[in-house]
Amino acid sequence: MASPFNLQVGSTVFVSIVAYNEIGDSPSSVIGSGAVIQISTEPDAPLNLRRSTSVKFDRKSISLEWSDGVNDGNQKVLDYRIMI
Secondary structure, eight states: OOOGGGOOTTOEEOOOOOOBOSSOBOOOOOOOSOEEOOOOOOOOOOEEEEEOSSSOOBTTBOOEEEEOOSOOTTSOOOOOOOOO
16 A cells, blocks of 8 residues: 555545554544545636726725636635735
8 A cells, every 4th residue: 555645646545543542542443435635736826807996996095806816726815915
């Protein structure tokens, strides 16, 4: 059996788990239904950046709209950083 550290991304892994303490090991759990190995990466850049047309502008502020990138990198996007 391959070590989990040698599996290819996209491989399915079926495992059972044992709890242990100073006295000994528990019985093995039932084998799980499988988990897919995924690698987290940076998300794609936002798409379709545009000035919001639903907000009135003044000289001190601007409202922007965009669409999320296609790939979130297998992680929830937490926030956005606007750079001028």
